[in-house]
Amino acid sequence: NAGVTQTPKFQVLKTGQSMTLQCAQDMNHEYMSWYRQDPGMGLRLIHYSVGAGITDQGEVPNGYNVSRSTTEDFPLRLLSAAPSQTSVYFCASSTHAGTGPAKQYFGAGTRLSVL
Amino acid sequence: KQEVTQIPAALSVPEGENLVLNCSFTDSAIYNLQWFRQDPGKGLTSLLLIQSSQREQTSGRLNASLDKSSGRSTLYIAASQPGDSATYLCAVEDGTASKLTFGTGTRLQVTL
Numbered sequence: 001n002a003g004v005t006q007t008p009k010f011q012v013l014k015t016g017q018s019m020t021l022q023c024a025q026d027m028n029h030e031y032m033s034w035y036r037q038d039p040g041m042g043l044r045l046i047h048y049s050v051g052a053g054i055t056d057q058g059e060v061p062n063g064y065n066v067s068r069s070t071t072e073d074f075p076l077r078l079l080s081a082a083p084s085q086t087s088v089y090f091c092a093s094s095t096h097a098g099t100g101p102a103k104q105y106f107g108a109g110t111r112l113s114v115l
Numbered sequence: 116k117q118e119v120t121q122i123p124a125a126l127s128v129p130e131g132e133n134l135v136l137n138c139s140f141t142d143s144a145i146y147n148l149q150w151f152r153q154d155p156g157k158g159l160t161s162l163l164l165i166q167s168s169q170r171e172q173t174s175g176r177l178n179a180s181l182d183k184s185s186g187r188s189t190l191y192i193a194a195s196q197p198g199d200s201a202t203y204l205c206a207v208e209d210g211t212a213s214k215l216t217f218g219t220g221t222r223l224q225v226t227l
Contacts, residue, residue: 040219042119042218043159044217045214045216058214090158092159092215102213103149104213104215105161106160109157109158
């Protein structure tokens with residue numbers, strides 16, 4: 001059981017470049033989300049999805065796009081990378097809150113540097 | 116806006132000691148609270164989840180308590196071991212779409 005898989009593990013971009021961070025889960029979870037982790041600031045929610053075709057913004061959505069065409073995949077797109085987007089990005093998934101409290105499962109993260 | 120604070124930011128203890136990590140949150144209208152462990156360069160692993168109606172949860176040497184009215188939670192680690200060295204994160208869920216608000220963590224080092 002792979003859980004939550006993120007690719008790539010590391011990435012270096014130049015300012016203005018675009019890229020997609022991939023996230024896939026094999027647990028048939030309805031809820032998926034993206035967080036970024038910066039020193040001294042904890043993890044902050046970027047975007048989240050409650051199911052295929054449904055996405056919404058979190059606390060820090062600017063500069064990022066998401067889509068959810070399938071239950072399994074939830075890619076995060078950087079439209080025009082900026083140095084302020086240098087961070088570690090984590091994808092998470094969990095079952096529907098309506099079924100009761102559920103633990104969140106996190107991927108191993110993608111370390112992104114924007115020069 | 117929910118804010119989560121963890122104290123201390125870093126802690127070093129000798130092996131065998133019992134220790135307590137603290138977490139406080141500003142809005143008591145939470146759905147649940149989770150404690151996570153993060154090893155350097157790794158993702159997060161859920162340790163314990165306490166529902167808003169519960170007072171505590173236990174798993175092995177770990178015990179987490181929740182006092183929703185005062186906005187506090189503690190993670191108690193008994194008989195600490197070097198393998199417990201990691202960063203411990205507290206997060207509260209507001210009950211909508213499993214969105215979490217995280218604290219900045221406590222970095223724990225257990226020395227031999």
